[in-house]
Amino acid sequence: MPILLSVSFIALFLFSIIFIRTGRTGFPYPNGESYYNLRMSEEIYLDVLFSEDTLQGRMYYPNPFHYLAAYARDLLGSEKMKVCLPVLLGVMTAFLFYRLLSMLGFPKKNAIFAMLLLVASPAFVSTFTSLSINSLVITLSFLALVTYFSKSYWDAPWKNAGKVSFAIALVTLTILSLTSIYAFFLTIIFMLLISIFESRSLKTLLISSSIPFLVLIPIFLFTNFISTTLNSFDFQAATLSSLLSILGAKSGFDLFVLILFFTGLIIIWFFIKRIRPYHVAVLLISLASVFSPLLRIYASMAMLVYCVVAIKHLYYRKWELEVVKLGTTFLLVCALVFSSLSYANMIINSEPGPELIGVATQLKSMPFGVLLTEPEYGFLFQEYSGKKTILDGQSMNFKDYALKLYRYDSILNSSRIKDALPFLKESKVSYILITPGMKESLWAGKEEKALFLVRNSERFESLAATDSGFELWYFRPE
Amino acid sequence: MKLTREQIGVAIIFLLILGIRLAYTLPLQSYDNDSYFVLRQADAIAHTGLPLFQDPLSYGGRTFLFPPLFHYVIALFSFFLGLELAAKVVTSLCFALIVIVTYMITKEITKNSTIALISSVFAGFVPVMYFEMASFPTHALSLLLVFLLSYSILKIEDERFAAVGLMISILLLLTSVDIFIFLFGLLFYFLMLFLEKQKPHGREVEMTVFLFLLSLWFFTLLYKKAFLAHGLSILWGNLPQTLLLTYFHEVSFVEVLYAVGVIPLLLGIYAAYHLVFDSKNRDALLFAGFALASFLALWLRLVQLTTGLLFLSVNMIILSSYTMKIASVKVARTKVASLSFLLATAVLILFLLTSVAPFFSTVSYTPQYAEDLEALAWLRENTADNATILGRIEEGFLINYEAKRKNAADSNFLFINNADQVKKDIDSLFRSRLESEAVRLTTAYGVDYVFLSRKTQEQYNITSLFYAEGDCFNLVYEKGALIYASTGCKI
Numbered sequence: 016m017p018i019l020l021s022v023s024f025i026a027l028f029l030f031s032i033i034f035i036r037t038g039r040t041g042f043p044y045p046n047g048e049s050y051y052n053l054r055m056s057e058e059i060y061l062d063v064l065f066s067e068d069t070l071q072g073r074m075y076y077p078n079p080f081h082y083l084a085a086y087a088r089d090l091l092g093s094e095k096m097k098v099c100l101p102v103l104l105g106v107m108t109a110f111l112f113y114r115l116l117s118m119l120g121f122p123k124k125n126a127i128f129a130m131l132l133l134v135a136s137p138a139f140v141s142t143f144t145s146l147s148i149n150s151l152v153i154t155l156s157f158l159a160l161v162t163y164f165s166k167s168y169w170d171a172p173w174k175n176a177g178k179v180s181f182a183i184a185l186v187t188l189t190i191l192s193l194t195s196i197y198a199f200f201l202t203i204i205f206m207l208l209i210s211i212f213e214s215r216s217l218k219t220l221l222i223s224s225s226i227p228f229l230v231l232i233p234i235f236l237f238t239n240f241i242s243t244t245l246n247s248f249d250f251q252a253a254t255l256s257s258l259l260s261i262l263g264a265k266s267g268f269d270l271f272v273l274i275l276f277f278t279g280l281i282i283i284w285f286f287i288k289r290i291r292p293y294h295v296a297v298l299l300i301s302l303a304s305v306f307s308p309l310l311r312i313y314a315s316m317a318m319l320v321y322c323v324v325a326i327k328h329l330y331y332r333k334w335e336l337e338v339v340k341l342g343t344t345f346l347l348v349c350a351l352v353f354s355s356l357s358y359a360n361m362i363i364n365s366e367p368g369p370e371l372i373g374v375a376t377q378l379k380s381m382p383f384g385v386l387l388t389e390p391e392y393g394f395l396f397q398e399y400s401g402k403k404t405i406l407d408g409q410s411m412n413f414k415d416y417a418l419k420l421y422r423y424d425s426i427l428n429s430s431r432i433k434d435a436l437p438f439l440k441e442s443k444v445s446y447i448l449i450t451p452g453m454k455e456s457l458w459a460g461k462e463e464k465a466l467f468l469v470r471n472s473e474r475f476e477s478l479a480a481t482d483s484g485f486e487l488w489y490f491r492p493e
Numbered sequence: 494m495k496l497t498r499e500q501i502g503v504a505i506i507f508l509l510i511l512g513i514r515l516a517y518t519l520p521l522q523s524y525d526n527d528s529y530f531v532l533r534q535a536d537a538i539a540h541t542g543l544p545l546f547q548d549p550l551s552y553g554g555r556t557f558l559f560p561p562l563f564h565y566v567i568a569l570f571s572f573f574l575g576l577e578l579a580a581k582v583v584t585s586l587c588f589a590l591i592v593i594v595t596y597m598i599t600k601e602i603t604k605n606s607t608i609a610l611i612s613s614v615f616a617g618f619v620p621v622m623y624f625e626m627a628s629f630p631t632h633a634l635s636l637l638l639v640f641l642l643s644y645s646i647l648k649i650e651d652e653r654f655a656a657v658g659l660m661i662s663i664l665l666l667l668t669s670v671d672i673f674i675f676l677f678g679l680l681f682y683f684l685m686l687f688l689e690k691q692k693p694h695g696r697e698v699e700m701t702v703f704l705f706l707l708s709l710w711f712f713t714l715l716y717k718k719a720f721l722a723h724g725l726s727i728l729w730g731n732l733p734q735t736l737l738l739t740y741f742h743e744v745s746f747v748e749v750l751y752a753v754g755v756i757p758l759l760l761g762i763y764a765a766y767h768l769v770f771d772s773k774n775r776d777a778l779l780f781a782g783f784a785l786a787s788f789l790a791l792w793l794r795l796v797q798l799t800t801g802l803l804f805l806s807v808n809m810i811i812l813s814s815y816t817m818k819i820a821s822v823k824v825a826r827t828k829v830a831s832l833s834f835l836l837a838t839a840v841l842i843l844f845l846l847t848s849v850a851p852f853f854s855t856v857s858y859t860p861q862y863a864e865d866l867e868a869l870a871w872l873r874e875n876t877a878d879n880a881t882i883l884g885r886i887e888e889g890f891l892i893n894y895e896a897k898r899k900n901a902a903d904s905n906f907l908f909i910n911n912a913d914q915v916k917k918d919i920d921s922l923f924r925s926r927l928e929s930e931a932v933r934l935t936t937a938y939g940v941d942y943v944f945l946s947r948k949t950q951e952q953y954n955i956t957s958l959f960y961a962e963g964d965c966f967n968l969v970y971e972k973g974a975l976i977y978a979s980t981g982c983k984i
Binding site: 357 | 655656659695696699700702703706707709710713714717720721724725910911914937
């Protein structure tokens with residue numbers, strides 16, 4: 016019963032965010048990869064053998080997540096799939112997280128508490144309120160861990176349930192390797208660490224990790240799949256603004272969760288010495304996660320275990336000042352609730368906003384042409400207006416990226432039509448969407464370069480302008 | 494209740510300090526530029542009950558975020574005294590009350606009333622207390638509250654002081670972010686106890702944990718949007734680089750010596766050394782930790798110069814009382830024990846001699862020019878209510894308060910994008926020789942009038958605006974200060 020209630024609460028929380036966001040802005044997800052995944056799933060839904068992204072004129076590298084989304088669309092319908100798929104994956108992940116903790120010896124009540132605390136993890140919330148590949152990756156990863164370490168396999172290895180459990184682990188790892196090779200490696204590392212700490216056979220691990228490799232190698236050798244799988248390694252420079260959700264990080268750590276994590280780590284380090292290797296591993300993973308958003312999702316979930324330790328210790332400890340105990344407990348609850356709600360609010364109000372519905376609709380009604388806009392908005396407008404964009408979040412994975420970037424920069428830096436014209440023609444640009452972000456970052460709020468050009472040249476006609484600063488311009492051909 | 498000699502002495506010192514401060518500040522007709530923000534907020538609270546978090550005048554309309562307790566206190570006093578008088582009285586009262594708090598703390602640490610009295614003299618006359626006589630800084634109240642809180646922590650074994658400490662901490666949260674200096678001081682204190690193989694009291698740890706969580710939660714709640722907008726530069730108020738050096742000044746040893754005074758500094762440093770290497774006095778160790786936190790905050794430029802120096806100086810004064818205690822104990826064991834009174838007197842005289850010169854040099858303030866105030870009054874009488882006045886960034890709040898008009902920019906850069914660009918543009922508008930550039934910038938900022946005060950003329954070394962000889966700007970006021978009206982030219 017408590018598990019069911021907790022899972023329902025998480026489902027409700029995630030569902031509410033997507034639902035409110037859709038109602039308020041008209042767009043179910045924040046800007047980014049979600050719209051690419053949505054478009055790919057629609058293409059697969061129409062043609063299961065879809066292999067070329069004809070809109071953007073480039074190869075399509077298959078991903079199991081798109082097929083899952085297409086299947087879910089077939090089952091539930093387009094609008095329900097947009098909401099239900101991320102929530103379903105989130106709920107499954109939460110339950111698998113609870114199961115894993117229980118299997119590792121964490122008391123059941125504490126495991127349920129840790130599961131509930133997932134709503135305070137910005138990384139978890141942002142992953143499962145968007146249609147991102149990481150949502151499937153995390154679910155598969157936990158499914159692999161839970162089925163691999165299932166007691167039915169390890170306690171009675173050759174009984175049927177054990178075989179089924181092991182088989183599911185193998186299949187899951189294989190699908191995971193096709194979805195994200197990086198997540199596959201991370202999962203194998205986690206399996207290795209847990210196997211060492213729990214004294215499980217490493218031979219079994221070797222077998223279970225080899226089988227997916229046997230599937231992968233021919234794919235790498237005979238297809239172009241390797242480049243997209245290698246792109247799953249998402250290492251990036253560590254900046255505070257990308258690590259802390261209070262500074263606007265999309266998949267960051269919450270400040271109070273971090274404080275509770277370190278508090279819990281210190282408490283449990285001194286009290287339970289036997290499991291110190293786990294603590295070292297979690298600490299190292301947390302430190303490494305500053306360079307990797309995917310690893311950060313895992314780390315933030317692991318941190319919640321220590322948050323539970325900290326909260327329970329602070330609550331059950333004998334306080335000398337009762338009023339301070341009451342205050343601290345109340346504060347912790349308020350802080351975690353505030354963090355969850357604050358982050359949820361950030362997702363709900365993030366770009367794209369409602370004003371872009373009109374712009375996208377306007378653009379959709381226009382004849383076919385190429386749209387020049389910030390890469391961040393590329394996927395969104397491909398999905399909602401059916402227009403090709405010069406750059407989007409996937410462009411850097413293709414060979415012509417440097418050329419496209421050069422043309423993009425050249426157009427945006429031109430204040431005279433004769434300077435911009437050759438690049439506009441080469442890129443076949445018909446539309447330019449100026450965003451508030453471009454005005455601030457490229458032109459410091461001033462009417463300069465491309466902004467000056469579109470506003471003053473007769474070759475450009477204004478199609479739409481919003482109060483928030485978006486401007487859609489049409490470039491008239493000769 | 495019969496007062497002791499020392500308590501009467503403290504009361505006299507308190508009244509003396511209050512008297513000196515009021516004697517200086519009461520005749521003032523103008524104040525430091527940023528003080529006008531405090532006056533406007535207190536005025537708004539007095540009229541509407543709420544601070545001006547949405548200010549229609551600053552930058553032509555913007556949001557402020559700040560803990561408003563200090564402004565509420567001034568507003569409360571303003572019902573009886575009038576706004577400006579209330580601000581002067583409240584600020585002077587807060588600084589004067591430090592004397593009493595210092596006495597209480599040093600009495601608790603040293604158990605010696607005479608030493609505590611000497612420390613209160615130090616606190617009353619330490620030069621840094623007189624750095625900002627013509628302003629109404631929030632740290633006047635936060636300094637008082639922080640040291641009251643530290644006193645409550647000293648006596649936390651008493652239940653009543655635990656409750657008092659909680660109340661003071663809530664008041665402190667509503668005043669300023671300076672509580673974090675104290676919290677880090679507590680962390681250093683625990684570290685020092687750990688190094689000395691002592692355990693902190695349970696109550697101290699509980700209080701620290703609670704205060705830390707409460708402060709973190711409160712200020713992340715208050716500044717949530719600012720963090721999202723500016724990231725970590727919010728710690729420095731999103732100030733432009735050129736202004737950052739003015740407000741978060743690099744500190745030198747000479748400045749510290751000047752501000753704290755030679756005697757408290759030397760005695761305080763000795764006390765810190767003694768506490769770390771020889772003694773196990775927990776009470777004094779708390780203030781050693783607090784002094785270290787203050788010093789680090791200053792050195793790393795995490796706090797404004799005067800704020801940091803104030804905290805450091807009071808901590809040094811408290812620590813110096815510990816040194817005087819050690820000395821008095823040692824002297825009492827000698828054959829010349831009767832000379833301890835002479836020794837104390839000598840220290841006091843030395844302090845006064847070394848602090849008098851800085852005292853008189855710091856208590857000097859260049860008031861606003863009368864011509865500038867008259868010009869602002871003219872603006873108030875002769876311009877439209879929604880006119881935007883461009884002045885130096887430092888004069889922004891002065892324009893809002895005296896002229897009751899919108900400013901183009903002021904020294905609070907919260908939620909202002911491109912702060913460096915704004916500073917550069919404002920400087921351009923006073924230095925530029927090109928009329929087209931001036932028109933472009935005045936149009937961009939919606940400026941109706943350019944206020945060239947006497948202080949601006951001195952700062953930029955100009956007597957008029959170079960570009961104002963064309964048709965786009967008319968000189969509409971010229972009496973020392975100049976006011977130019979924009980004629981609405983467009984590029």
